Amino acid sequence: MKQDTRIRAIIVDDEPLARRGLELRLRAFDDFEIVAHCANGREAIDAVAEHAPDLMFLDIEMPGIDGFEVLRRVPQTSMPMVVFVTAFDRYAIEAFDAHALDYLLKPLVDERLERTMVHVREQFAQRRSMQHREQLVKLLATVTGAGQLDADELIARGAAGLPQRFPEVLPIRLGRETVRLPVAAIEWVDAAGDYMCVHAEGRTHVVRATMKQFEERLDPADFQRIHRSTIVNIRRIRKLKPHTNGEYFLTLDGGHELKLSRSYRDRLERILGKG
């Protein structure tokens, strides 16, 4: 058995017997390894940060933080492949189908699980994780809605003589509501396809915007790009840990871990001087 090619998976479900069922069935696949069992969304987010798994079996209906909320809160760069597991949720299944994401229905059927595992192996081999993440964020935008930067308010604030280029408040319009998000509260922002996930105060706002738009709006003195798809609030960084190939892991004060990729190593000095 080649230890290094095993696909490392976590199982997230609030029912012990449901977790046990998956575990027993996964024993038949010896290229898979279960690294953690999680009984709720909170444990799942912690397990992703701790184990950086390749695959997550995710139940939708869970106490506290549900399956979709887990997707919102996990940093995009550490997002594993996700296979949804649900007993009955017509609406969610339609959304999975629409975004070509894999899901299993309870009670589990062995043949269906086998097909899923073939699919997961293919994805894993081709390292199509970026595409997968974009699909996940599009799913979130479908299921929970996506906001938009409120251009009118940004312009109005500029006209009122306030610093136009770097506003202190980011107005995000979601339907008829506008959330006014204090820029200082933003922990990090990550991109997936046509969407940006703004993580702030334990919540995630999915916004239809580009990386460029955010880089223009956020003051570089506080916000730095650390990855092709991540901007971080420097003041929130608590820990910096070197990784292989010149990569670094940054831990935020909320406990989330973000990856700093090699091409952004030159930003390190700026980061080290702050916070």
Next chain:
Amino acid sequence: MNLDLLRGNRNLLFWGLHTLGWSAYGFAQFVGSAVYGKEPGYIQVIAIAAASGFLLSAPLRLLYRRLWAAGPRAMLIGSPIACWVAALGWRAIINTAYMDIVKPEWAEDHAQQPLEIFVGTLSSMALLLCWTGLYYGVKFYERLQLEREATLRQSALAQEAQLKMLRYQLNPHFLFNTLNAISTLVLDGQNRTANLAVSRLSEFLRYTLDQDPMKKVTLRQELDALNLYLGIEKLRFGDRLKLEFDVDERAESALVPSLLLQPLVENAMKYAIAPREQGGSVTVIAGIEGGTLRLAVADDGPGLPAAPASGNGRGVGLRNTRERLMVLYGDAHSVEVIGLSPGLSVEMRLPLEA
């Protein structure tokens, strides 16, 4: 003429019929007088008789309303007396008109004789009694219509409740999660537990499918069914679900609508156990207080939302229960939602039936 409008507006109906009746009276008298060749001034007397009858009988409506409300005996005694009094007044007016207009000399012969007054009054009274009969007849017909509508509405409500119950029985989330848990038990070689779960599930399904939601069962039967359901939930939720029963033995033989408690317990599971990482406890209480059966399902969950959220799922489940009890018991029951700290209790008081 729009009949529905008449039926809806009771004043319009009354005055319409009242006018029609007295016009018919006047017309009949007129035809009669023409046929028998009465004196020329007689037509004026007829007009005065019809108009005064119209005015004198109208106030009877106010009196009859009270008599109708007071019951049949008051109606049977009060109505003829009222008729006689009104008839006396009416007769006096007619006689006076007759004397003044047609035959002034008639007064000396008849008018002041008690027998004439008595007989004349009796004939007038007969007419007013007819008026009375028609009045009560219409009123009675109206009441019958209302009662029929109420019965129809009740059976519609009952059917609706039945449909809702059907949805409860086939809660797909519960069913699929349970089947998934059983499948795990089999894979895991826990055959005895798996077998127990299958028999509980099938017994519970049979109970829910067999029951007519308008039928009553003993509380013992209802609790047994509830235990089947809770046994399965316990298997799924493990330590996160704690159960407590506080049931007075004397209450066990009391009759309750079947599957009354299960939806409430399911609600508690959904809002107080499933969403909380640490789980919680559900308490089922049954006791007798005087002539009433007191049932309660309590949990230690988050309770009611601080602000009354619109379309709260828990509210919908409770409304079904309220509707069912309303159909079965009318005003003889009560359902109360009591906020505990922490948690929520749904308390029901039903008439004690054994």
